[in-house]
Structures are given as structure tokens and as C-alpha cells.
Amino acid sequence: MMKTNSQKRILPLALSGGILICLICIYSGRSVLLRSIVNRHTSRIEQTHGLCIHYDKLEMNGLNEISLQGLSVIPEQRDTLFTLASTRIKLNFWKLLTKKIEVSYIAAEDIRLTFTKQDSIANYDFLFKKDRKVPSQTSGQTVTEINYAERINKLLNLCYGFLPENGQLKQIYITERKDSNFVSMVFPSFIIKENKFRSTIEIHEDTLTRHWIADGELKQSANTLMAKLYSADSTKVSIPYITRRFGAKVTFDTLSYSMTKESNGKNQLYLNGKAKVNGLDIFHKVLSPEVIHLDRGHLGYQMNISDHSFELDSTTTVIFNKIQVHPYLRAEKKKDLWHFTAAVDKSWFPADELFSSLPKGLFNNLEGIKTSGELAYHFLLDIDFAQLDSLKLESELKERNFEIVEYGDTQLSKMSGEFVYTAYENGMPVRTFPVGPSWEHFTPLDSISPILQMSVMQSEDGAFYFHRGFLPEAMREALIQDLKVKRFARGGSTITMQLVKNVFLNRNKNIARKLEEALIVWLIETERLTSKERMYEVYLNIVEWGPLVYGVQEAATYYFKKRPSQLTAEESIFLASIIPKPKHFRNSFNNDMQLKESLEGYYRLITERLVKKGIISEVAADSIRPEINVTGEAKKDLQRDSIQ
Numbered sequence: 001m002m003k004t005n006s007q008k009r010i011l012p013l014a015l016s017g018g019i020l021i022c023l024i025c026i027y028s029g030r031s032v033l034l035r036s037i038v039n040r041h042t043s044r045i046e047q048t049h050g051l052c053i054h055y056d057k058l059e060m061n062g063l064n065e066i067s068l069q070g071l072s073v074i075p076e077q078r079d080t081l082f083t084l085a086s087t088r089i090k091l092n093f094w095k096l097l098t099k100k101i102e103v104s105y106i107a108a109e110d111i112r113l114t115f116t117k118q119d120s121i122a123n124y125d126f127l128f129k130k131d132r133k134v135p136s137q138t139s140g141q142t143v144t145e146i147n148y149a150e151r152i153n154k155l156l157n158l159c160y161g162f163l164p165e166n167g168q169l170k171q172i173y174i175t176e177r178k179d180s181n182f183v184s185m186v187f188p189s190f191i192i193k194e195n196k197f198r199s200t201i202e203i204h205e206d207t208l209t210r211h212w213i214a215d216g217e218l219k220q221s222a223n224t225l226m227a228k229l230y231s232a233d234s235t236k237v238s239i240p241y242i243t244r245r246f247g248a249k250v251t252f253d254t255l256s257y258s259m260t261k262e263s264n265g266k267n268q269l270y271l272n273g274k275a276k277v278n279g280l281d282i283f284h285k286v287l288s289p290e291v292i293h294l295d296r297g298h299l300g301y302q303m304n305i306s307d308h309s310f311e312l313d314s315t316t317t318v319i320f321n322k323i324q325v326h327p328y329l330r331a332e333k334k335k336d337l338w339h340f341t342a343a344v345d346k347s348w349f350p351a352d353e354l355f356s357s358l359p360k361g362l363f364n365n366l367e368g369i370k371t372s373g374e375l376a377y378h379f380l381l382d383i384d385f386a387q388l389d390s391l392k393l394e395s396e397l398k399e400r401n402f403e404i405v406e407y408g409d410t411q412l413s414k415m416s417g418e419f420v421y422t423a424y425e426n427g428m429p430v431r432t433f434p435v436g437p438s439w440e441h442f443t444p445l446d447s448i449s450p451i452l453q454m455s456v457m458q459s460e461d462g463a464f465y466f467h468r469g470f471l472p473e474a475m476r477e478a479l480i481q482d483l484k485v486k487r488f489a490r491g492g493s494t495i496t497m498q499l500v501k502n503v504f505l506n507r508n509k510n511i512a513r514k515l516e517e518a519l520i521v522w523l524i525e526t527e528r529l530t531s532k533e534r535m536y537e538v539y540l541n542i543v544e545w546g547p548l549v550y551g552v553q554e555a556a557t558y559y560f561k562k563r564p565s566q567l568t569a570e571e572s573i574f575l576a577s578i579i580p581k582p583k584h585f586r587n588s589f590n591n592d593m594q595l596k597e598s599l600e601g602y603y604r605l606i607t608e609r610l611v612k613k614g615i616i617s618e619v620a621a622d623s624i625r626p627e628i629n630v631t632g633e634a635k636k637d638l639q640r641d642s643i644q
Contacts, residue, residue: 031060034059034066049075051075051076051126052073052075053071053072053073053074054071054072054074055068055069055071055072056069061088064090065088065089066091067086067087068087068088068089069087071084075124075125075126078116078122078123079116080123081113081123082111082113083111084111084112085108085109085110086108087107087108088105088108089105089106089164090103090104090105103167104166105164105166106164106166106167107168108170109169109171110170110173114174114177115175115176116176116177117177117178118178118179127151127154146308148305148307148309148310149263149268149269149305149307150307152269152305153263153269164192164220165195166194167190167191168190169189170188170189170190171186171187171188172187173185173187174187181241182206183203183204184203184205185201185204186202188202195218195219196215197214197218198215199213199215200232203240205241210231210235210238210240212230212231213229213230213231214227216228222260223261224260225257225259225260226257227256227257228257229256229257230253230254236251236252236253236281237251237253237255238250246284247284247285248283248284249281249282249291250280250281250282252277252278252279253278253279254278255276256274256275257276258275259271259272259273268305270302270303270304271302271303271305272301273300273303274300274301275301276296276297276298276299277296277298278296279295280293280295280296280297286510287362287512288510288513289512290362290364290512292512293359293360294321294359295321296321297318297319297320297321298317298318299318299319300316301313308332308333308334309330309331309333311330311331312327314326320357320359321356322356323354323357325346326344326346327342327343327344328341328344329341329342334386337385338385339383339385340381340382340383341382341383342379343380344377344378344379345377346378347376348376348400349375349376351373351399351402352370354371354375355370356370362515363519364410365408365409365410365504365505366409366516366520368407368409369406370404370405370406370408371404372402372403373400373401373402373403374399375397376397376398377397378394378398379394379395379396380393380395381393383483388480388483388484389480391476391480392476393472393476393479395470402526402527404523410504412523412524412529414503415435415499415530415534416529416531418434418436418437419436419503420434421433421502421503421542423542423550430548431550433550435541435542441551441553442541442551442553443551443564445540447563447564448564448565449566449572450615451567451610451615452564452571452576454609454613454615455569455573455610456540456572456576456579458576458609458610459576459577459579460495460498460576461495462609464494464495464532464536469494469496469497469521469524469525470497470518474494494521495536496521496535499538500517500520501517502542504517504520505520540552543579544582545575546558546559546578546585547582547583549582555575556575557633559571559574559575559628559631559632560629560631568628569607569610569624570603570626573603573607573624573626574595574626576606585634589638593630593635593638593639595626595627599626600625602626603626608621
């Protein structure tokens with residue numbers, strides 16, 4: 001019996017001793033075990049992504065601390081992507097027991113992340129392996145399609161996984177090299193305490209050095225990020241690289257940002273965030289020839305990202321100065337072609353909220369304008385690059401009890417009376433003259449041949465007397481043509497728009513000018529600041545009809561030695577034909593100074609429109625041919641060209 005009891009006591013002791021011995025062995029060989037696990041995983045990653053991952057030393061200290069030295073990641077046949085001199089990582093022990101890895105503390109030194117791209121070869125392209133292949137719509141070839149949700153999720157997980165609850169990172173270098181462009185960011189010290197971080201940042205771009213401060217909070221468990229960026233001195237934060245890359249310049253005083261990520265599988269990603277900026281200055285020649293100033297702006301957004309599309313939900317709120325809007329944007333890539341949709345619907349709001357919120361430098365003629373009443377706005381733009389002819393463009397600004405209380409820097413009603421007009425060529429003034437009775441070449445509307453009046457109108461803007469400054473269908477067709485040829489090839493401008501461009505605005509083709517033009521046209525037409533008759537009178541007296549030939553009287557004299565009231569139908573149609581390209585009027589003539597046969601179609605079109613308007617009879621129309629006799633100074637210019 002005693003022997004049996006003794007055996008019972010020995011068995012648990014032996015078992016406990018065996019377990020203890022096993023634990024001691026595991027503890028003693030923990031570093032070997034760690035290296036074995038790491039090597040197995042890195043080997044798989046190397047094979048999957050074409051990488052060479054190397055480290056000099058990897059040890060486990062205690063039960064939850066890992067030390068690593070001399071880590072490098074080098075893509076195959078690419079420049080080194082990442083190096084790390086040394087790091088100590090403390091893991092949550094209790095999380096480890098549940099097979100979850102959670103970093104509680106990290107200390108690291110000399111971290112170097114270098115992105116390089118030469119031509120189309122980049123050392124980071126393995127991160128964005130494309131997922132599936134589809135037939136190309138245009139060529140029939142197989143095209144690789146990108147999973148945008150998965151790609152962005154990978155990048156964000158990299159960001160969220162980078163920062164632990166606590167830590168200190170010293171000497172972080174992030175460098176981007178693309179062809180001849182170079183930008184480097186240096187973090188001398190990056191301190192993390194209870195998920196909150198703070199760091200100074202040195203930005204090096206060529207010979208320029210800037211100093212920023214970044215602080216915020218990042219919680220991996222909640223997939224949230226909050227950050228604030230501002231300059232370390234009295235200067236503004238200037239975003240590097242984009243000047244040389246895009247020809248733009250962006251500066252600001254402070255930028256605050258927050259974001260929360262939610263993922264629904266690899267094909268759906270939801271981003272909710274807020275951004276606030278103070279003292280924002282933007283310059284790009286496509287936007288405006290002047291710097292655009294936005295004193296303050298706020299963005300609260302919800303972005304939905306799928307495998308092939310980006311969507312900015314209509315719950316998104318954009319605030320700048322006093323204006324608040326809820327835009328909707330969607331970009332979807334179908335095979336190898338994009339489909340864009342943008343929409344804004346803003347119900348009735350005080351009109352002065354709009355005009356007092358216009359950014360300085362963007363609407364010079366409207367600075368200081370004061371208004372009363374209410375406005376409402378609807379906008380829709382739908383562009384499918386697979387079928388451009390289906391493009392939709394809707395834009396309507398409605399008013400209720402609207403009134404201009406006080407003009408700003410420019411008297412928008414000045415065309416109603418005599419005013420001084422300056423003509424420009426290549427940005428330089430070439431002629432200045434009054435548009436009114438004090439100018440000897442001024443011709444009142446009733447002294448201009450009705451056939452000439454109607455010929456020009458039917459050529460430039462047949463519905464001038466019936467629309468309110470805009471022809472949406474013409475603008476839609478012009479945009480389609482511009483997108484097809486990938487340049488500003490067609491304007492779609494009404495006579496009112498041409499007048500505003502010439503009388504009030506510079507000649508630069510940019511977004512700011514087009515927006516200012518649209519607002520001024522709307523104000524003139526809606527408030528009837530100038531009558532249609534007077535606008536057309538001004539137009540015919542300032543439009544260019546040839547090199548340095550301005551106004552209908554100079555044109556009639558230059559080509560025919562006549563007064564505008566004396567012009568024949570053939571002469572009137574000819575003058576209408578050269579308005580789109582007045583510098584090239586010689587192209588309308590053969591060497592014998594006769595009109596080219598190619599103008600027959602144009603003459604026939606205008607003649608048919610004159611008949612429909614009751615300006616001429618069908619009998620008279622039958623006799624109209626593209627035949628004129630140039631007798632003015634233009635004859636000498638044509639003769640000189642024919643001799644040369």
C-alpha cells in the first residue's frame with residue numbers, strides 16, 4: 001500500500017519535472033525557435049513577392065521582447081527598399097498566449113525607406129500586384145485590372161501597423177526618387193506615448209530645407225488616425241515635389257486630419273474622415289494665373305472604395321468660408337476606361353454667402369460685391385470615356401429676390417453706357433478706344449445692315465436674343481470635342497460669354513477664368529444689367545475682323561470701302577465667316593483674290609438661316625454666291641501675299 005501511494009506521488013512530480021524541463025528547453029532555445037518561424041515566413045514572402053530579406057541578428061529577450069539588427073529588404077533586380085539598423089520590440093505576453101501579436105513598445109534606430117522609380121521600373125511595385133485580367137475594350141488584348149480596395153487597404157494596414165502604443169524611433173529617413181525628382185523626409189525623433197505621437201520633420205528637396213511639426217494619435221485596434229501638421233517656424237507649410245511634378249504650389253498654415261477605416265472583405269473599403277485647413281494658398285496655371293487664397297476650409301467625407309471604383313458619398317460636407325455643399329463624386333474604371341460622375345444640389349441659401357466666400361485671387365472682378373436674396377444650384381457631369389457622345393452636363397443657378405446691393409472692384413453694368421475698351425494680343429494691349437458716340441468709328445446698331453447683323457448672329461449665336469447667356473447643349477458638345485482631342489479645341493461660347501471675356505477678363509484659358517466668366521454672364525443676364533440690343537451693339541463694335549481691325553465700321557472700310565449699312569448679302573456673310581479666325585482671313589481667298597470653293601457650304605447654311613428668319617426671300621437667296629470684290633486696304637494685303 002505504501003508503495004502504491006509513493007508511486008502516486010512520484011508520477012505528478014515526474015510529470016511536473018518533465019514539463020519544467022520542456023519549458024526550460026523551450027526558453028533556452030526560444031531565439032532559435034523564433035528565427036525558425038521568422039525564416040519560414042520570410043522565405044514565403046520572398047518567393048511570393050520576389051524579395052531578398054536579410055537580417056544580421058535576431059534574438060528573443062525574456063518572454064516578450066524581440067531584438068533585431070541589420071534588417072534589409074531588397075526587391076529582385078531593384079534598389080534597396082528598406083533597411084533597419086536595430087530595433088527592440090515588446091509584445092503583449094497575454095495576447096501571445098491567444099496567438100495574437102500586439103506591439104506594446106518599440107525602440108528603433110536608423111530606419112531608411114527609399115522609394116525609387118526610373119522610367120516604369122519601381123522598387124515598390126511588388127506591393128501592387130494586379131489581381132485579374134480582363135479583355136481590353138479597345139484593343140482586344142488582355143489588360144490587367146487593379147483591385148483598388150485591396151491596394152489601399154494594404155497601404156493603410158501598413159500605416160496602422162507601424163505605430164505601437166508606446167515607443168521611440170530615432171533617425172527615420174523616407175526618400176522618394178522618381179527619375180530626376182528627389183524628396184527626402186527626415187524624422188530625427190518620433191515619440192509615441194499611449195498611442196499619441198509627436199515628431200519634428202525635416203524636408204529636403206534639392207537645396208531647400210523645411211521644418212515641420214506633426215502630432216496626433218493612431219489606434220490600430222480602432223483603425224483610427226488623427227494628425228495635425230504645421231510649420232516649426234513662422235513660414236507656411238509648403239508641400240514638396242508637386243511643383244516640379246505637376247507645376248503646382250500648395251502652402252498652408254495648419255492642416256488637421258482624421259480618418260477611420262472599415263473593411264468588408266478585400267473588395268470593399270470604407271473611409272470616414274475630416275480635414276481642416278487654415279491659410280491655404282494654391283497655384284496652378286490651369287486653375288488661375290494668380291495664387292488662390294482660401295482662408296479656411298473644412299471637409300467631412302465618406303469614401304467608399306471597391307475593387308474598381310471610388311465613390312465620395314453625398315453625405316460628404318465641404319465648407320469654405322461661408323459656403324457649405326454636399327458633393328457627390330464617383331470614378332469607376334471599366335476595363336481600361338474611366339467613367340466619372342459628379343453632382344451638386346444645393347437648395348436655397350443666402351446669395352451673399354456665395355459672393356462673400358469667393359477666394360481672393362480667383363474672381364478679381366467680383367471682389368467686394370454685395371448681394372441680397374437667395375440662390376439655389378444644381379450641377380451634374382457624367383463622362384463615360386467608353387462613349388463620350390453620351391456625356392451629360394447640367395448646370396443651373398436659380399435666384400429668388402436676388403439683387404446686387406453694391407458692386408465690387410468692377411462696375412458690371414458699364415456696357416450699358418459708353419466705356420473704354422482695350423484690345424489685347426498675346427497678353428499685351430494693342431488698341432484702346434471708347435465704345436460709344438465719342439469714337440469716330442462707332443456705329444449704332446440701327447446703322448448696321450440687318451443682313452450683316454443676322455449673318456453674324458446666325459454664325460456665332462443664333463439664339464442670342466432668347467437665352468440667358470448660356471447654351472447648355474453647345475457647351476456639352478464643346479466639352480465632348482475637347483475631351484476627344486485632349487485640348488481646348490472648341491469653346492461653345494455665346495455672344496454674352498464672348499463679350500464678358502473680352503470686356504472684363506484676361507485671355508488666359510484656365511478654370512478660374514471660366515468660372516468668373518460664368519458668374520459675370522449670369523449676373524448681367526439675370527439682373528439685365530445691359531440690354532440685349534446694347535450688348536449686340538457693343539459686340540459688333542469691338543469684335544476683331546482682321547489684323548488690328550476692330551469694329552464693324554473699320555471692317556466695312558478695310559474690305560469694301562463702304563459703310564456698314566451699305567454691305568451686300570455676300571459681303572455680310574463673308575464678314576461673318578472671318579470672325580472665328582480674324583488673323584487668318586487670307587485663307588478664305590485663292591491666289592486670284594477670289595473666295596475659295598470651300599466657303600460654298602458656309603454661304604448656303606447662312607443663307608438658309610436668313611430665309612427662315614425672314615431677312616431675305618427665297619428668290620434672293622437663290623442668287624447669293626460666295627463672290628465678293630475686295631476694294632479696301634485688304635486688297636493690298638492680299639496682293640502683297642500673292643506676290644510673296
